[in-house]
Amino acid sequence: MTRPRQTEGGWPAHAASHGKRITRESLRGYTPQVARKLLGARLVRVDGGTRMSATIVETEAYRGSHDPASHAYRGETARNSVMFGPPGHAYVYFTMGLHYCLNVTTEPEGVAAAVLLRAAQPLEGLEEMARRRGTREVRRLCKGPGNLTRAFGIDGRLNGEDMVESTTLFLEQGPSDPSPGVSARVGVTAARSRRWRFYIRGNPFVSEERPPRAQNP
DNA sequence: AGATTGATGTGCT
């Protein structure tokens, strides 16, 4: 008899059945709403024959010209241009001199917005992730946006990838979280009052349960 | 032109 595999935190690593793809329509909506809905979905990467996947457990919304924390706040540049395009594309940017971060673009073309994928619970391809990350500690493989991209082998070459059509980097539907945790965004000084970070409560793969100086005392 | 600041992570104290 087979039972669902348990991970360190006691969270079931549910069977890695290949689910339905997430549609462009579902990504076209209001970004904070989309960020919330992406919790529980799976991020999948197929690279050189190996398939890696992980359940998304932490996201943040960034929204165009009215959000001072967004890269798109001051208009379009070569770096952020993908944010201005149609929904469902990968916005991959380089930050702090050494890390890449992966976002999925949202809202209709012309509205610069995206969801940052901050943390995920590894499901398939753990060996590959561990090799790329240089650690075997599963809890930390995809903990934090920079670690997540490193584990998945994602860098600037994937900027602009259409994640709805792509066969190498895409999203699959998963169980949604009825009552996710909500907080201010991590590492953001501007627009602290916008609580646009969403995470699965109590999940040990989330980067930090309480971000520093959030409105959660 | 030069300085500063990030949507960061790690290792050491």
Added chain:
DNA sequence: GCACATCAATCTA
């Protein structure tokens, strides 16, 4: 808790 790695956009002059 703090230094550090070290790039690109933005701010200051």
